[in-house]
Amino acid sequence: xxxxxxxxxIASPFVFTSTNRGHSPEEMAExxxxxxxxxxxxxxxVIREQALVYKAKLKEILIFYMNRMxxxxxxxxxxxxxxxxxxxxxxxxxxx
Numbered sequence: 001x002x003x004x005x006x007x008x009x010i011a012s013p014f015v016f017t018s019t020n021r022g023h024s025p026e027e028m029a030e031x032x033x034x035x036x037x038x039x040x041x042x043x044x045x046v047i048r049e050q051a052l053v054y055k056a057k058l059k060e061i062l063i064f065y066m067n068r069m070x071x072x073x074x075x076x077x078x079x080x081x082x083x084x085x086x087x088x089x090x091x092x093x094x095x096x
Contacts, residue, residue: 025066029059 016027023031036058039051074093081090 025063025070028066029062032062033059 016031037055039048074096078090078093
């Protein structure tokens, strides 16, 4: 029937911290990739290598779009600051 001797591995938690700043897109992408996929150490070498290449490419894509999102968010904040008459704050945000 059923085998009750199965084992489950729980991945070690990853903790990312920063000082006086938020997380970078690279750090956020690494956090996301740790949730999206893992590659078994026991996988056949060919499959493991293919999975690692796929994981690296997916991380690159996440970083690209996270950078675009951050720029878009800054543009939105810049526009709001301009509309509210805070040109000095808007200029600081534009330079980020």
